[in-house]
Every structure is written in structure tokens, then in C-alpha cells.
Amino acid sequence: MTPAIETKHLTKTFRSGFFMKEKCALSDLSLTVEHGTVFGFLGPNGAGKTTTLKLLTGLIQATSGEAFIFGKSIQDVSARSKLGFLPERPYFYEYLTGLEFLHFCGELFGMGLEARRKKIETLLDLVQLKGSEQIPLGRYSKGMLQRVGLAQALINDPDLVILDEPMSGLDPIGRKEVRDIILRLKEEGKTVFFSTHVLSDAEMICDQAGIIINGRLRSVGLLGTLLDPKIRSIEVTVKGISQEKIQAIKPIADSIRAGDQSYHITLTEEEQLPKLIAWTQKESGEILSIIPRKETLEDIFLDEINEAKS
Amino acid sequence: MKAIRAIAVNTFKEAVRNKILYSLIFFAFSMMLISLVLDQATVGQRNKIIKDMGLGSINLFGVIIAIVVGINLVYKEIEKRTIYPLLAKPVKRSHFLIGKYFGILLTLAVETLLMSVFLFLLILVYEGTFDPFLLIALFTIFIEVSVISALAIFFSSFSTPFLSGMFTFALYVIGHLTEYLKKFGADSGNALLEWVTTFLYYLLPNLERFNMKEAAVYHLPVESGRILLSVTYGLFYIATVMLLSILCFDRRDFK
Numbered sequence: 001m002t003p004a005i006e007t008k009h010l011t012k013t014f015r016s017g018f019f020m021k022e023k024c025a026l027s028d029l030s031l032t033v034e035h036g037t038v039f040g041f042l043g044p045n046g047a048g049k050t051t052t053l054k055l056l057t058g059l060i061q062a063t064s065g066e067a068f069i070f071g072k073s074i075q076d077v078s079a080r081s082k083l084g085f086l087p088e089r090p091y092f093y094e095y096l097t098g099l100e101f102l103h104f105c106g107e108l109f110g111m112g113l114e115a116r117r118k119k120i121e122t123l124l125d126l127v128q129l130k131g132s133e134q135i136p137l138g139r140y141s142k143g144m145l146q147r148v149g150l151a152q153a154l155i156n157d158p159d160l161v162i163l164d165e166p167m168s169g170l171d172p173i174g175r176k177e178v179r180d181i182i183l184r185l186k187e188e189g190k191t192v193f194f195s196t197h198v199l200s201d202a203e204m205i206c207d208q209a210g211i212i213i214n215g216r217l218r219s220v221g222l223l224g225t226l227l228d229p230k231i232r233s234i235e236v237t238v239k240g241i242s243q244e245k246i247q248a249i250k251p252i253a254d255s256i257r258a259g260d261q262s263y264h265i266t267l268t269e270e271e272q273l274p275k276l277i278a279w280t281q282k283e284s285g286e287i288l289s290i291i292p293r294k295e296t297l298e299d300i301f302l303d304e305i306n307e308a309k310s
Numbered sequence: 311m312k313a314i315r316a317i318a319v320n321t322f323k324e325a326v327r328n329k330i331l332y333s334l335i336f337f338a339f340s341m342m343l344i345s346l347v348l349d350q351a352t353v354g355q356r357n358k359i360i361k362d363m364g365l366g367s368i369n370l371f372g373v374i375i376a377i378v379v380g381i382n383l384v385y386k387e388i389e390k391r392t393i394y395p396l397l398a399k400p401v402k403r404s405h406f407l408i409g410k411y412f413g414i415l416l417t418l419a420v421e422t423l424l425m426s427v428f429l430f431l432l433i434l435v436y437e438g439t440f441d442p443f444l445l446i447a448l449f450t451i452f453i454e455v456s457v458i459s460a461l462a463i464f465f466s467s468f469s470t471p472f473l474s475g476m477f478t479f480a481l482y483v484i485g486h487l488t489e490y491l492k493k494f495g496a497d498s499g500n501a502l503l504e505w506v507t508t509f510l511y512y513l514l515p516n517l518e519r520f521n522m523k524e525a526a527v528y529h530l531p532v533e534s535g536r537i538l539l540s541v542t543y544g545l546f547y548i549a550t551v552m553l554l555s556i557l558c559f560d561r562r563d564f565k
Contacts, residue, residue: 085398107316
């Protein structure tokens, strides 16, 4: 089956300033997103996420390389007929009501009045904007704008939905709502490609992820394989040990922090844990908690950034 | 085609829901009313001043609206990023621009019609007559504002509203003086200067072609050939300017 998105050596450089200095925003991106997956495009701010999405949606032109949506080159306007796009921090015509705006978007796809009416009805339900559709968009809250943005991205029943930072600026309830909508799209068999710099968002919903830093794709794969299942560190909290005695475990601990009548000890090696437990019992101390810390996306992020710097 | 229509209707809605438009039309109405007072103070050809000032107001405010709406048309969409979800749909950039242009034409047509009706009513009440001669002048005024809005769109497809406004207004002023420009070159006796002024004469819009106000007010004979030529010239100029706008706009990156 043709992949939903395929890019080959996609590169974009911008010229700016008086001397037209070149700045590479995206370099040599080759990526394949299979149909039916939820793909998280991760990276810190300014890494090239939005540049990639704008290239895919035809808002900017690639300096070199090519990209395809369901096998059709992005140069071809019709490649966008199966595409839905929600830009970052969306802003829509203030003077239109939500309903007028969605009708307008439907018309751009050449949808007839009856088809639009039906689709808008279901979309308003999906994004929970029923009852607010007659209000001008200028009076919508941030969360409502994001939701009407999602609705306009889905008006043509797209097979591929591209979302730029869909959860940024939303409160926890808003984030959950957007997450639920993405999961529902996945259930319907659609491909969702979204960018985010908030790793927990991605961890919760995506099947596959790519990490982009400084315009280069660093790693890509199933989220499970990107993460190392090995335990990275263990945090042990002990109580009832005096300050002098705690010095004895310094050689095996990575760090020791004093808390309220207790100590937080971080171990980097798993084998040291039984030793620490035995020692605490010998010194008649008390173990309050043992928390193993597995690798998170946050760690990969930081590792990648450190690597890029060095 | 549906996309062009949708964008045109949306542009019209935006203009109609903007309060500036109403204040401009209100000003035009006031100017026409003032002409009634001036008419009382005029010696000689009475009633002419009402028609003269009426056509003048319709022309002036048409131009102002064409510039004010035209320069913001494309810029605002980019500045407020409302263009992003639009162009991510299967909408050609050329269709977007053409839709915007038809939207402003629709706005100008309605606005010209509204002011014309007001002028005819005013004359009817004051003078008790209907003067069909004015229709020719009103028609060519509409062609002129159509050319000006195409120019406004052209400048705003690559420049800021302030600069676009300045450029468009400058072209409006120069556009009424191109005959003098050509004459100046011809009289100078300098071959190079003559070449330059002739070049500019053909490059710049000759807006005097659309000025039939005097003929309409004083019922001077106007050949139908002259009107046809003016309309053809206007359409040709608009098509060229729009084509250039599309070329500029097509290559643009929306960062």
C-alpha cells in the first residue's frame, strides 16, 4: 500500500537579513509514514517541525528533494484533497460564525450544501461545539478555536490529518479532548501526523515517532523501540539514618539529597539496590520508597541535543 | 471554480462586516448633500454642481475603498495566518487571488450602486428629472476602481499595506497625468527623455481614459467606440496586473 507520507531528501533553506544569509531549516529529511499510524513528530522549538509540515501542505516550497502524499507529489494541488491540516495556534476569520466558517471550508473542497450540512453536524458533535456554532469566531476562546480548527481539518473526511502542535496552549481538559479526537481518528483508520514539543502528549497516543533536532531527523521508529526498557536510575528514600552514617554509602550512590528527616538516594546501577537495602536494615533505618526510573522521551531528547552540541 | 466563488463571497462578507466601509459611504452621502448647499450659492449653470460633485464623490470614495480594502486583502490573510488552512486545501494560489479580486469587485459594485442610487434620488427630488447620461460616467468610474483594486492587490502580494497604499495612491495620481507626461517628453526635444516618457506612458495606467464625468454632466457627445476602447483597455490592464500578481504570489513562502 502506498504510504500516507513519503519524503525523499527534503531540504529547505531560508534566506534572511540584509546579506541574504542562508539558514537551513530542514536538511535531507527522508521519512515514510505508513497509512493508519499515529505519527508523532517530536523536537524542541525551532527544530524544523513546522517547516516540514508547511512543506507537506504546500505553504512553502522545498529547496531540494521531494515529498509525496498517498503517492502524489506535493507539487500537485490535488494531493491535498485527501489531506486535513490544522496550523499551529490557529486563527480564523473573526467576522464569520463557526458555522459559516465550516461551510466556507467545505465549499473550498467543492462540497454541495447538503453534504456540508451533514458533515458539519457530525463534526460539531465530535469537537463538542454544538450550541456555539452561531457565535463569531472572534469571540471564541483558545480551546474553541483549536476545536473549530480540528473540525475544518476534517471537513473533507481526509485520510491523512496533519496537526501542528495541536495541544499547545490548551488546558488539561482541552489536551485530553484533542487526544481523544486523535485516537478516534486512528480507530477510523486515518493517518495522523502531528508535531509536538510536549513529550508526554506523544507518549500517550502515538504509535511511531520521529525526533528532529536542528533540522535533522535523528531517530525514527516505534515509540517502544526508541525508548530503552532498561532502568536508568532508582531513587530510594530512607529515614532514620544520621548525617554521619549516610556518608558511608557515598561510594555506591550517584547522588544524595537531604529531605525532611530523610534522604533521597539515587542509584544508577541496579545491582547496588540490595546492598543499600541490607545496609539500611543493618543501621536500623527505614526505607520509605523505591522508585525505578525508566528512560523517557525526555531523556532521549536531552541526549540527542547534547550529542548534537558536541 | 467553486473555490473562487467561495473566496469571493467570503471577501465580500468581510468587507460588508467592516465598519470602515459604512463610514466611507456615509462621507460620500454627506458630500453629495453639501453639493445641494453649494448649488444655491452658484451663479449660472445650476444643478450641474450636484451632478459634478456627486460623480466626483462616487469616484473618490470608490478609489479610497478600492485602496483601503485592496491593500489589506492579501496581507491580512498572511499576517493573521488565516491563509494557512486555506492553501493547505486543494485550492490553487491563482484561484485564491482571483477569488479575492472578484470579492473586492463585488464590494465595489454594491458600493457604487448604492451611492449612484443615492445620487439619482437626490437629483430626482431636487430637480425632478432622471439623467441617464450619468450612467456612462458611473460605468467608467467602476472600471477605474477595478483597475485600482487590481493594482492594490498586485502591490500587496509582495509588500506591506502601508507601502502598497502609497504605491497604489501614487499610481492613481500619476494615472491621471500620463498624457502630460507623454507631452512633456515630446516637447523636450531630447530623444532619450522622449523614449523614457513614452515607455512610462504605456506602462502606467492611463486613468484619464475612464474619466467621462464632464461629458456626462454637460451632455457632450461620447462615441460608443471611445467607451468600448476604454473598457477593453481597462480589462487588458487588469488581466496583466493580475497575472503579475499571481506570478509574485505563486512563488511566495508563507513562513
